[in-house]
Amino acid sequence: MERSIFNTLPMLFFIYSSEGIYLDVLGGNEKKIVENAKKLVGFHINDVFEENMANFISEKLTEVVSFNKSFSFTYAISIDHFKDKSHTDLLHKPHWFEVNVSPILDEYNKVSKIFWSQFSVQHYKEQLNKLEEEKKELKKLSLQDELTGLYNRRYLYKKLENKLTLIKTNKNLSQSLLSISIDNLKKINSDYGLFDGDKAIEFLAENIFSTFKNIGICTRFREDNFIVILDNLEAKKSNELAEDFRKTIEEHKSKDFPKFTVSIGITEIRRSDDSIKDILERLEEALFYAKKSGRNKIYTTIM
Numbered sequence: 001m002e003r004s005i006f007n008t009l010p011m012l013f014f015i016y017s018s019e020g021i022y023l024d025v026l027g028g029n030e031k032k033i034v035e036n037a038k039k040l041v042g043f044h045i046n047d048v049f050e051e052n053m054a055n056f057i058s059e060k061l062t063e064v065v066s067f068n069k070s071f072s073f074t075y076a077i078s079i080d081h082f083k084d085k086s087h088t089d090l091l092h093k094p095h096w097f098e099v100n101v102s103p104i105l106d107e108y109n110k111v112s113k114i115f116w117s118q119f120s121v122q123h124y125k126e127q128l129n130k131l132e133e134e135k136k137e138l139k140k141l142s143l144q145d146e147l148t149g150l151y152n153r154r155y156l157y158k159k160l161e162n163k164l165t166l167i168k169t170n171k172n173l174s175q176s177l178l179s180i181s182i183d184n185l186k187k188i189n190s191d192y193g194l195f196d197g198d199k200a201i202e203f204l205a206e207n208i209f210s211t212f213k214n215i216g217i218c219t220r221f222r223e224d225n226f227i228v229i230l231d232n233l234e235a236k237k238s239n240e241l242a243e244d245f246r247k248t249i250e251e252h253k254s255k256d257f258p259k260f261t262v263s264i265g266i267t268e269i270r271r272s273d274d275s276i277k278d279i280l281e282r283l284e285e286a287l288f289y290a291k292k293s294g295r296n297k298i299y300t301t302i303m
Helices: 031-038 051-067 121-142 153-169 185-192 194-212 235-250 276-292
Strands: 012-017 022-027 071-077 095-105 111-120 175-182 216-220 225-231 262-268 298-300
Touching: 012 031, 022 031, 051 071, 051 095, 051 111, 095 121, 111 121, 153 175, 153 216, 153 225, 153 276, 175 194, 175 235, 175 276, 185 194, 194 216, 194 225, 194 235, 235 262, 235 298, 262 276, 276 298
Parallel strands: 262 298
Antiparallel strands: 012 022, 012 111, 071 095, 095 111, 175 225, 175 262, 216 225
């Protein structure tokens, strides 16, 4: 493998003589660590390490020379193992490495040099943790509405499927839904611009979340349409919450966007529902009648 390829890899590679002298250092993607490592070239391990660590490395090199084969092992190293502390200002705590030591043979098939590669176990764990965090973030983004930060339609469908299953298997459970929509968003967009329209949507989303976050699941279903799944609330309580929320939005005042109202449709998940399509169609119908009756109204299909 050519030097240029080694130098693209994150781990460090050391070339030792059979006597324990550093002949070369390859690889590494952290500049400070690589610079310190390269300072070792030309030194014997006894010049670099305290006695115990020097003996340990010497034993490993001797094994390779004696048996003419590769070995793998893990070891921990810290600043305490070095004679010159300036080489290792990044190793104040014990740092674990996964090591592979291999012989480099000469033309007579004898060990002339020893190839020592080591990979930071901590770095590997950190990379795994980073990947896990990235996976979580991607999953979050796939279920989150970009503008409002609320859950999106995909998450809503997933939760409705779960809730429908629970309702069918638990006779004592009730699950109501609110469909909240801005009245005349198109007029806000045409009269004041899309930017003000987005501000109105964001304002509504913030109020939905602050009002219902502890008692339900808040989602953005369409542009100006939000659906809240209320956990185990009676119909009367759902209506009261919806009415209080409608009044809050009606009374709001802001310099950032024009005053607006909302219409709210209410329904519940029924054991007779065959699919979430039945639930959403009934909820859509409730919202339609709320708007049809003059907007800034509530309409419920809960008996």
